[in-house]
Amino acid sequence: MGEIKKLELLHPSEYEHPLDRKALQALEGTPGLESLTRKLFKHGVERDLRLQYTGSYIKVNERSFSEVYDILVDVCNTLHVKKIPDLYISWDYSINGFTAGSENPIIGLTSGAIDLLTDNELRYVLGHEVGHIKSGHMLYQTMAEVIPIIGDILGTATLGIGGIIGTGLQLALLYWWRMSEFTADRAGLLACQDEDSVINALIKMAGAPKKFFDRIERDAFLEQAREFRDYDYDSLDKVGKALLVMDNTHPWTVMRASEILEWIESGTYSEIIERRTREPGTAFKCPKCGTTLNGDENFCGMCGSKLWCR
Template sequence: MFIITYFLITTLGVGLVNRKILYQLQSVEYEHEFDRKALQSLEGTPGLEKLSRKYQKHYIERVVRLDFTGSGIRVNKNNFPDIHQLLVEACDILQLNYIPELYILWDYQVNGFASGSENPIIVLYSGAIDLLSKEELLYIIGHELGHIKSGHMLYHQMGSIIPVLGEIASVLTLGISSIVGTSLTLALLYWHRMSEFTADRAGLLACQNKEAAMSAMMKMSGVPKNHFDKIKTEDFIEQAREFQDFDYDSLDKIGKAVLIMNSTHPWTVMRAHEILKWVDSGAYDQIIEKHSAIKKVSGSTGTMPCLNCGFEITGKEKFCPGCGTRFGRR
């Protein structure tokens, strides 16, 4: 993968520019605390993971792949090579050990999504490709790779299938199961929103440009195309910083929860606020400095040192045998 990126830089004059490859990056290092807490609550639901994997394997995964391979345009090094290059670059930076398939789908939203847990794919909407700069698009691609790297996809899919299963079950149980299904759906949707904060951090780590992340969010929020040259990210940043003021009023907290309880994504300004808070804490810079200073591990053993204690690992472990550090979910 790194050879591919080097070839793109030397032959096309494009590529990483000033962005740094974050060697041995683990998703748990940039995982948002809201994501972690919400996931812990979900993981305590008896049988949820088993049910999720069963439906993912036998139904959702195949249907989704069939849908996008039949209706979307696949991106590769020959077809839309500039977009494929951004995907390769983002995978290098975030240390994803394979390159997911990428498809373009007609829709003029400035957005995209990832789907599938066994063999995840990324879908970008035409609006994102037309309306975003390359650095902004790299942020979006990095965001979706963040979902994949963190292993978010299994429960994301169940958020859409649980309501259907609940309706079927409620017919058989005189409506009792619909109550349980609704509660579980709301819990899944809440975690989905929290997982977006983690993926936003991955997007910023991929593009390594706060201004690009903010302008991408502004375009996602609805800035008209003929006003793109008038975008002032500093005003949006000020708006995002002011958003925290609403959190001090408990009534506003309840109001915000009710307004977005059925949504899969938090408000864009809320997402921008969380990114800025992370950057201001110094955690973003610490990750960049820490992982860009690590040299690529070479040799035939296929092992690498744990970043916490130095114990040799293969990268497949969930926890370090030496110190117990939890690695990324995937």
């Protein structure tokens, strides 16, 4: 694997999955969503989630598990994210990462992810989570997490939101969440810049036993992913897959591999790397007016365009 390139002024629209965009447009048109959003965050939902995570897990920083923290910092620098999220480790031997909160999101990693992944595979997982933050996914993901809890515990009267919590809204949020995972996977690839590391991580997530990690058959898994992608051309298979995953927050792992493989094969991934990499000694320019930039600005000083930065 070569040197990882910093992707200056990378904007999430460059790697956004079209199904993510389409699902979000449908979600934003859901009646009652705006009102529900205001009420949930007015009552401190994000604060409560943050208390839950920070009170239960181990915080990672420059002194505690510094090797993992350094990877997170480098991932943020690679994806052009200025604010480093707080990072926590939870005891769980599955391979997983998660993000919580919208205004001040935090990232969590399982012990299994740290122990069972290589450093570059871990970059992919952390890049996936940072991608959620960079793309602004956390508001609706937080809502998808807390709506079932509120519906079950608080009933129809408390907070005045029971009447606008329905199965349709919950399913719409979950569908969008699954589609947003495809976008975050693309961010993970941009963060680690190694296709094999992404595929290996997905194989491990899919259930590869640790004793066979040194004999992972990537080609066989990729063949399985390509076969799975072919099922999309049959409308009945589409309906069946939708019904099977409708209550899940994540797509099937093989489906994720299929989607990231298709994106790589399209050439878009390579184009982004080339477009967003500035060679040493060369100037970086505003994508709108062409003014020379140093890559640290939030806005172009000439035309006033916002330069993506979180």
